[in-house]
Amino acid sequence: MEVFCKNYSHQFLTFDAGFKTTIPKEPVVNQFELFNQVILILNVFDREIFEPLQGSIKFLDETNPGTVNYLGNGRYQMELSVGKNHELEILVPNYEPYIFTFDLSSAILFNEFERDVELEPSKTQFEINIADMETDEAINEVEIVITNLEKNETIVKKVRKDENGKFIVDLRAGDKYEIDVNGPKGYAFYNTKVDMSDTENKKLDVKLKPLKAKTKLVLNDITFETNSADLNTSSYEELDRVIKLLIDNPEIKIEISAHSDNVGSDAYNLKLSSKRAQSVVDYLISGQLPLERLIAKGYGESMPVASNDTEENRAKNRRVELKIIDVNENENPQENE
Known part of the structure; x- marks a missing residue:
């Protein structure tokens, strides 16, 4: 037996009417409640390093927005109306916007749900040009070590050359990095810090001293x-x-x-x-x-x-x-x- 009401949850009941001995003298009563709200908990993480993220969640259906509470450690709790297909926009600075869809328009049996959401960090292509300080000729045989000072993440082999021979790396927007350039034998090392919160900061010219x-x-x-x-x-x-x-x-x-x-x-x-x-x-x-x-x-x-x-x-x-x-x-x- 299915019991339901528009914009409320569903209830499925099993009832055995095949009495083999005696018929009950009193009516069989089965009490239950239908609910029109559910609780959804979203765990929001960084897709690459799985750190919890704090930002904001916006209901795209402005006619019936739900309520959102931040519980800490990347956990968000909200109440959603049954009978609707909800769309939420998750916004965290320096991460790509994420549209989360949660369909409550079909048969709903439970009043609590939990889901994980992984956000993609926004990245900027960063160009590194390395040359001899005296001759200005390009130096290609180098080791580039890039350390994310915000995330304690080190990138070595992910630096690549483009078709023009320039070194290209994708760096997270908003983070601070330390860049170490170790030249070939006969050249000094180079070390500097770059701040990717500066949207114009997309290039580094390195001159190595012989x-x-x-x-x-x-x-x-x-x-x-x-x-x-x-x-x-x-x-x-x-x-x-x-x-x-x-x-x-x-x-x-x-x-x-x-x-x-x-x-x-x-x-x-x-x-x-x-x-x-x-x-x-x-x-x-x-x-x-x-x-x-x-x-x-x-x-x-x-x-x-x-x-x-x-x-x-x-x-x-x-x-x-x-x-x-x-x-x-x-x-x-x-x-x-």
């Missing part, structure tokens, strides 16, 4: 404890790049140069910068680099790259540089092992 005598590289994110030569752990990532560079290019000898701003006396800044340069060299030695390829030197405030009139400029002067002081073209990598 490793020659007197070449200087400013090392990024090398920081120390205040008034101390102790390296902050955030410096290790950049210094590990230096270790790899020196291992891949055993013919070069370098100086680690530490510089300061003009806060404090000349003597104090010279002494502190010398200690900081030595701390960097000590870290490089811990990476199995031979001491004879490394020189530590502090310059204090004697070689500013900007005036010390603002905090921003003083920060530019507080820096650590790598300077190539010798290139032994006859160096045999096997002798260095």
Whole structure:
């Protein structure tokens, strides 16, 4: 037996009227309720990394919108009317819009449902051009490592070349990335950060420095404890790049140069910068680099790259540089092992 009412749920009953012994004296009563609302829970996730997402859900049928409550952790609860085919638009910043359809116009037996929805992240094609800093000729034999700083996701092999030989990668809109370019032997590494919340940010031109005598590289994110030569752990990532560079290019000898701003006396800044340069060299030695390829030197405030009139400029002067002081073209990598 089927019991139903327009815009209400259905109820199916089974009734055995084939009495084999005695007929009941009292009527057989079966009580039940029909309902005109159901509860739907949607679990909204990132399709690629399955993280829960928070955004908004809009009912496309404005004549009879339902109610939506966000429960946290990507879970949304809503009440929907029975007897309708519901269309909902799920919107999350930096993800493709998603239309979710839930048909309650046929026979409805239950008053609670749960469904999973996976959203596709919006992506932008990002172009990377890599060339020799001196000749401007394209360099193709490179390793590009791209790390999503928001999702802790690393992309290495997904970078591809287009028909013009340019490196192309699809990056998530709105996320921040760190890009490492490791050139072939004889070139310095390159590191930078890009913010894909900038809709105009679709291209990066990288100029790699050839490793020659007197070449200087400013090392990024090398920081120390205040008034101390102790390296902050955030410096290790950049210094590990230096270790790899020196291992891949055993013919070069370098100086680690530490510089300061003009806060404090000349003597104090010279002494502190010398200690900081030595701390960097000590870290490089811990990476199995031979001491004879490394020189530590502090310059204090004697070689500013900007005036010390603002905090921003003083920060530019507080820096650590790598300077190539010798290139032994006859160096045999096997002798260095």
